[in-house]
Amino acid sequence: MAIQTPSLDLGAGLVQATASSASRGYWQSVARRLRRDPVTLICAGTLILIVAASLAAPWLGLADPYKTSMIRRLLPLGSPNYLLGTDELGRDMLARLIYGGRLSLFMGVTPVVCALLIGGLLGITAGFVGGRTNMLIMRVMDVFYAFPSVLLAISLSGAMGAGTENTLLSLTLVFIPPVCRVSESVTTQVRGFDFVDAARASGASTLTIVRVHVLGNVLGPILVYATSLISVAIILAAGLSFLGLGVKPPEPEWGLMLNTLRQAIYVNPVLAALPGVMIFITSICFNLMSDGLRAAMDVKA
Amino acid sequence: MDTVIPVDRGGPAQPLLLATGLRKHFPVGGGILGRGRKVVRAVDDLTLSVAKGETLGVVGESGCGKSTVARLLIRLIKPDRGTMVLDGDPVDEPHGITVNELRRQVQMVFQDSYASLNPRLTIGETLAFAPKAHGLPAAEARERVRDLLSKVGLDPNNYAERYPHELSGGQRQRVNIARALALRPRLVILDEAVSALDKSVEAQVLNMLVDLKSELGLTYVFISHDLNVVQYLSDRVLVMYLGKIVELGPVEAIYGNPQHPYTRALLSARPSMDPRKRTKEAPIQGDPPNPIDPPSGCRFRTRCPFAEDVCARAEPALSDTGHQSVACHMSIAGSGHSKAVRGGAAAA
Numbered sequence: 001m002a003i004q005t006p007s008l009d010l011g012a013g014l015v016q017a018t019a020s021s022a023s024r025g026y027w028q029s030v031a032r033r034l035r036r037d038p039v040t041l042i043c044a045g046t047l048i049l050i051v052a053a054s055l056a057a058p059w060l061g062l063a064d065p066y067k068t069s070m071i072r073r074l075l076p077l078g079s080p081n082y083l084l085g086t087d088e089l090g091r092d093m094l095a096r097l098i099y100g101g102r103l104s105l106f107m108g109v110t111p112v113v114c115a116l117l118i119g120g121l122l123g124i125t126a127g128f129v130g131g132r133t134n135m136l137i138m139r140v141m142d143v144f145y146a147f148p149s150v151l152l153a154i155s156l157s158g159a160m161g162a163g164t165e166n167t168l169l170s171l172t173l174v175f176i177p178p179v180c181r182v183s184e185s186v187t188t189q190v191r192g193f194d195f196v197d198a199a200r201a202s203g204a205s206t207l208t209i210v211r212v213h214v215l216g217n218v219l220g221p222i223l224v225y226a227t228s229l230i231s232v233a234i235i236l237a238a239g240l241s242f243l244g245l246g247v248k249p250p251e252p253e254w255g256l257m258l259n260t261l262r263q264a265i266y267v268n269p270v271l272a273a274l275p276g277v278m279i280f281i282t283s284i285c286f287n288l289m290s291d292g293l294r295a296a297m298d299v300k301a
Numbered sequence: 302m303d304t305v306i307p308v309d310r311g312g313p314a315q316p317l318l319l320a321t322g323l324r325k326h327f328p329v330g331g332g333i334l335g336r337g338r339k340v341v342r343a344v345d346d347l348t349l350s351v352a353k354g355e356t357l358g359v360v361g362e363s364g365c366g367k368s369t370v371a372r373l374l375i376r377l378i379k380p381d382r383g384t385m386v387l388d389g390d391p392v393d394e395p396h397g398i399t400v401n402e403l404r405r406q407v408q409m410v411f412q413d414s415y416a417s418l419n420p421r422l423t424i425g426e427t428l429a430f431a432p433k434a435h436g437l438p439a440a441e442a443r444e445r446v447r448d449l450l451s452k453v454g455l456d457p458n459n460y461a462e463r464y465p466h467e468l469s470g471g472q473r474q475r476v477n478i479a480r481a482l483a484l485r486p487r488l489v490i491l492d493e494a495v496s497a498l499d500k501s502v503e504a505q506v507l508n509m510l511v512d513l514k515s516e517l518g519l520t521y522v523f524i525s526h527d528l529n530v531v532q533y534l535s536d537r538v539l540v541m542y543l544g545k546i547v548e549l550g551p552v553e554a555i556y557g558n559p560q561h562p563y564t565r566a567l568l569s570a571r572p573s574m575d576p577r578k579r580t581k582e583a584p585i586q587g588d589p590p591n592p593i594d595p596p597s598g599c600r601f602r603t604r605c606p607f608a609e610d611v612c613a614r615a616e617p618a619l620s621d622t623g624h625q626s627v628a629c630h631m632s633i634a635g636s637g638h639s640k641a642v643r644g645g646a647a648a649a
Contacts, residue, residue, distance in 0.1 A: 026421055026464070194417035195427075198480060201375050201409050202431030203401040212430060216421040 033296040040292025043285040050282055054101035063092035065099040065252050074268050085271045087257065088264055093271065097278055100252035103164070104279070107246070107253075108234030110168055115175035116226045122176070123183025124218060128191055128210060138184060141177040149174050153236050157245040167246040171233055182225045186218045220297050227290035231283030238279050254279050309353065311389040316350035317488055317520050318407070323347045323373050323383035329593060341592050343369040345544040347383075348619075351488065356514070356521040358535030358552065360528060360567065362589055366544040367524045371492040374522065375409050376400045388487075405435070408481040412493035414473035418465040424450070424476050425461035431483045449479040452516075454509060471502035478510070482517070490522045495530065507534060528571050532556050540564050543592055543600040550625020560627040563601050599630065611637040
């Protein structure tokens, strides 16, 4: 062939030079950037700790979170045998906070995962197919989007009645529109790239093109967005429980605990604030981690 | 199924691709239900044929519909009207071949070498995608990838596992060319395929295209705004203006004896290598008119120094002048234009 050219030699030289640092994929470079981001690492570590503690709660040798004691009500922090004191019915706060993480995290993560599946599917379909399908899906989403998320969650839960399942259902419905919208816009953007046209020109089926060329490029941004939604979901779930629309007593759940401890705020304000502190730490960790992920993934080369 | 090498069916005289009356109007704005909508007349009743083994150059200003033609020919967009025949087989019609079969034989190279490669896939995965989608087993696809990479002058051992961002623009465009060849097509449409490259890299890629053409028996449709590159590569040249063909003919005729005022203006606007032959003034004034509402009659008349009444009244047909086809009233005998040639003694 005529083109044994200088550029080729240059390319070969380049390969020699970088031969030690083997060709890296996108996710490897994301991982490398994350490793240099202390804030994200600390947040991720905290979250892992909270999740692990909640999951392992029965084996941590904690007190019974349901056992009440009328003589040991509202003990302050640092009381003997009650490291974080007791609540208004004399139940151990430490145990209730750790056990409470189970329900709170479950109610934060589950709706987002469900919304991710449904909203993501709808959004990618709308974005890739375009035209009337897009119009139909997105306008329906706009109807839901028109309500403030808190109001929508409260009215849905209120209409369906209190209870864990209904809270999950209403939160899922609240989160489908934003996930769908983000998926749609990312997919529309990816669909405009020439490599999708090139794939279409190769005669591959639509499903194959979506699987190979679209999913890999849209899942990252959608997952980042979903991570930031988890903190909102935890706060909303806690809010619903606080209003008596979510988890029913005596289940330990951070929002519900905040509600029942509210009368104690003048007696023992630090104690009353503890569930709120847990909600705050968890949601800010999810938020900062989502920011870190976005920054790590938002690089071209 | 993939191992079937497309055979020459109609013999060398039958055009490889024959497009008749292709039209694409893009709707813009307007009513929700499509009433009273305006359209951009991107390509209007375009008829062209591509002979086997030739390179057809397509030139024109930005926005004249060159890329739309490319996308129509490979059916990335569906024409509003018009028919296409690939070596005797009507495309997307009963008794004809399907669009997918057309795409087996017609492939395209895009201008933006970065946007046309999936950043999440290695070069090898990108090249193997089309053969695998057509049912080639993984081992054979890997072999095909190695073969393709060496065909475009990239070492398969070094490049198959790399990602697009690790390659230079020239290397990426070589990969794009390899991808277009992955299904062993007969016709390759090159849409500004070398326009974004450095001049030195551009020359290497052009030479490679010439070599690949003779090695694989390809036919090219080469779309570019660079008149010098088109002259170097093409056998025939098609000049477009606002979605219409204004002149079509062999490269020597178009460059040596341009007939249409627009072609002449384009050619005289070329920067000269000789500093003594500087371009004195802009040969055509202004921008092309809005394709939403193109001028009546001849679409070039608003910028043409020879425009007369007849140019606004009637649209000049593409007519043969002996060497080339020209869509201008001055080249049509008895058209009513004061400079029209007499009695059919065309371009004598």
